[in-house]
Amino acid sequence: MTHEMLAALCPLLAAEASAEAYACGMESNDLEQAVWLRFLERLEVDRPLVDPQGWLRRAVRSEARRGRRAARRELPYGTEPADDIGPDPEQQALMAARRRALHAAVRRLPGRCPRLMAALLSPQDxxxxxxxGELGISQGSLGPERSKCLGCLRRLLAAEVAASEPRG
Structure with missing residues (x-):
């Protein structure tokens, strides 16, 4: 096949692919690429084309039918897996590190605070x-005790954050 014939087939293929693409739910560029691939496969087998324009039109329609069949069989996801709204692995690792640091700081609190804060942070809600009942104190004293423990925790964490920052 001559270079001139290939150059003559390019505009025909673009026009045919653009006419068929919408109906089969494909991009015209994808349809063109599929037809060029079929064309190259045919050249490998070394079968000469008697009617290149006719073959090209038939190939475009054949690829369009294949695209329509695929579109009927393939069901789209509700959302893309990459679009999950959950935290990505890096965010999960950072949250886990913060949780570990918080629980380590809670264990260093004075008095009843470690047990109280552990109960408040419990996943059992x-x-x-x-x-x-678990701590053996009155329900009315939980609020003031919680405030005192949160103040201690806040000071403890503030001191750790300030100590870990680079100076200068």
């Missing part, structure tokens, strides 16, 4: 009544 305990009520004040359950926490009071």
């Amino acid at each position: 305990l009520t004040y009544r359950e926490i009071a």
Whole structure:
């Protein structure tokens, strides 16, 4: 096949692909590429084309039918897997590190604070009544005790953050 014939087939292929692409749900460039691939495969087998323009039109329609069949069989995802709204692995690692640092700081608190803060941070989502029963203190004293423990924790964490920052 001559270079001139290939150059003559390019505009025909572009026009045919653009006419068929919308109906089969494909991009015209994808359709063109599929037809060129079929053309190259045919050249490898070394079968000469008697009617190149006719073959090209038939190949475009054949690829368009293949695209329509694929579109009927393939079901799109509701959302793309990459579009998950959950945190990515880096964010998960950072959150886990913060959680470990928080729990380590809670363990260093004075008095009843470690037990109280551990109960408040529990994944079981305990009520004040359950926490009071677990710690053996009145439910009314939980609020003031919690405030005192949070103040201690805040000072402890502020000192750690200030100590870890580079100076100068």
